[in-house]
Amino acid sequence: MRMVEVKQVSKSFGARNNLVRALNNISFTIDRGEFVGVMGPSGAGKTTLLNIMSTIDHPSVGRVYLAGQEITALPERDLATFRRENIGFIFQDFNLLPALSVSENLIMVLSMLKIPREEVQKRLAYYSEHLNLKQLLNRYPNELSIGQKQRVAAARALMTQPKILFADEPTGSLDSKSATELLQYLATINLENETTIMMVTHDAFTASYCNRIVFIKDGAFYSEVVRSGSRQQFFNQIIDMQAAIGGGKISDFRNRD
Numbered sequence: 001m002r003m004v005e006v007k008q009v010s011k012s013f014g015a016r017n018n019l020v021r022a023l024n025n026i027s028f029t030i031d032r033g034e035f036v037g038v039m040g041p042s043g044a045g046k047t048t049l050l051n052i053m054s055t056i057d058h059p060s061v062g063r064v065y066l067a068g069q070e071i072t073a074l075p076e077r078d079l080a081t082f083r084r085e086n087i088g089f090i091f092q093d094f095n096l097l098p099a100l101s102v103s104e105n106l107i108m109v110l111s112m113l114k115i116p117r118e119e120v121q122k123r124l125a126y127y128s129e130h131l132n133l134k135q136l137l138n139r140y141p142n143e144l145s146i147g148q149k150q151r152v153a154a155a156r157a158l159m160t161q162p163k164i165l166f167a168d169e170p171t172g173s174l175d176s177k178s179a180t181e182l183l184q185y186l187a188t189i190n191l192e193n194e195t196t197i198m199m200v201t202h203d204a205f206t207a208s209y210c211n212r213i214v215f216i217k218d219g220a221f222y223s224e225v226v227r228s229g230s231r232q233q234f235f236n237q238i239i240d241m242q243a244a245i246g247g248g249k250i251s252d253f254r255n256r257d
């Protein structure tokens, strides 16, 4: 089943004499249950694409369908509901509410969705177990390490059981151990729950947890790499493509695993 369709999307910023073309007629699809990475040189349009696909921003031209719904045709009021019910976000800055404990931060996202109490508790138990948060549920965000905050942000994004999870550089501020743990959790949840994930990253090691990488350059589709063998082989393919596209940051597989 098709989860996402991006159809001939272009996005420009700025006025006519100072126009930046961030996306240039880009099209691609993501099937349900895929774990897709988006890579490309700095300024290629990755975050702009993610923002448009996750309903945060609008394209200048083109259409985006999520779970069969054309999101680019929805008015803002319906978009907010659609977003709440279908989409999860993990960003680099975690946006946790400082006055609420970890468990309150996790439960809060369900308050608008009229989910029965028992189900809320079930999800809290499931995601705090999966993201290793059980010992932290009564702490407050300022009592957590960066890695722990990021795990809370990931659990919070998953609590609504979104059809699709968007992540922008989710491991950007993590040390390699926390990054590896988070990626393993995401890969597990992708497999167990068939949650579709799209993740923007510069890092080939992070990207090696995906099943497919879409490379973009100058706002347009450049190429893609699909994982067929081991993660190490996939990592090598990603590095090769980064070298071909230019501007990538080379990372080392051996010291990170």
Ligand SMILES: Nc1ncnc2c1ncn2[C@@H]1O[C@H](COP(=O)(O)OP(=O)(O)OP(=O)(O)O)[C@@H](O)[C@H]1O
Pocket (backbone or CB within 6 Å): 013, 014, 020, 021, 022, 040, 041, 042, 043, 044, 045, 046, 047, 048, 049
């Ligand atoms: N709000 C904005 N106003 C003007 N230009 C913008 C805006 N947002 C992005 N751009 C421009 O659009 C282009 C694509 O930016 P985008 O952030 O999507 O790239 P990226 O691939 O995510 O880059 P990076 O890897 O450096 O984060 C860049 O040239 C950027 O300067």
